[in-house]
Amino acid sequence: MIKYVAGLLSGILLGVFAAATLLYFNPLASRNPLSPLSVSNNEILSVGYSAVPTDSIVYTNNGESRVEPHPDKVRELWEAPIRRSEVLVTVVTDSRNNPAGIGIKFSSDSEKSRIINGEALVDSAWHIHLVERGSLFVEQTENYWNFLRKIVVPAYWSSANHWKGVWNGNMTVGPGALGTAAVTGGTGEFAGLESEAVEAVSASAYSVAQGPVSMEGRLTIDVTGNVELTATDVTER
């Protein structure tokens, strides 16, 4: 009898391990498709930022996460309805990395996340003000599955608790049908704008203790027909 119970438990453990391995290495979930905006002839506005919390003006979360809030004494989002959220306030740059405005990114873990589909989803919204130009609101769903697989998990596996390398990926997977974010113009030259955007991340160092050590993000925003591009934007194109 004991022999059969041991056999059953061993089988279950092997099955769990096999299924977990299959889910983790699922090739169908590791796609990182080309952004539709990168092959577009439309007019594009490029907005960059540092995704390293210590480079930001303010970064806050529930205070228990891997990445610590910045500055140290910023109020934390510890209350139950917001404890799975984080806020980043940062200087955003143009395509030449010159300061261009302020961006605020709200992010919350999405209830639509499904491991079986390779989806570690985050609902996020950008509130961006480009000085002397106007404001934008960008709504998106991001998928951090590949980021977790390629950077965070290898950092934990590393004996130095650190990951170094080159990783580029598009984070945006919706709500647009082609995996694009929805952009709404608010003021200035962006007033009335309804368009699409894609956020991409370029990471080169990650630490288990600190989170991102060297990581930059870039929003590529389609502004066709609504916005007069600046010289910098034109150079980017």
Add this chain to the structure above:
Amino acid sequence: MLKTLIFGFLLGIVGTVAAAYYVPVVDQYRESSLISVAPNGGNTESFRINIPTDRIMIGAPMQAEPLPPGLRWPSQELFDGVRVELFKVRNTHETVIGVASRMVADSDQIEDSVEWVLHLPARGTFYVTMPAQPTDGVSRVGSLRAGTREFRPMQGALSERWVPNTEDEGPDAPDGHIELATSFVGTFSDDVTETALTEGAL
């Protein structure tokens, strides 16, 4: 014995896949929405921000005491006309339910404005722009520009008003609160209904 091992193996695979499919990875905590139906249609909802306790950040140039302590506002002249604030947002029962940003831009190139983004993790996010000058000297009223999830099919307005604390509630009492009142109405169309159904909003 071998058959038992194989049965366990298959059971382990099926169980893991079923758990990965059915067990939610994220379950956001929800407070009940305190929404009233307006007499002329649509609905209204009030939010409040206690000052100073709910203020997370004031981003503005040349602050003697920055909030949070240690905050370094960019030194470039470019940012002199921009003021950014971050808050925790409460419902009318004084429970924190979200976070919000308020951005004020003072510029020669574009019209001065006040903008709000309210992010309520369990419900969605909405974006409102309003003129810099109060309409009646007390409150500002702006229009809803965009919303996500629950707020996607909505249109309407948001008013902002400062309410000073007139009651003596001890040294820890707030100076007052910012009252944000929404007046939203859903837009009816097949497209909106299909979107809402897809997203589980209806």
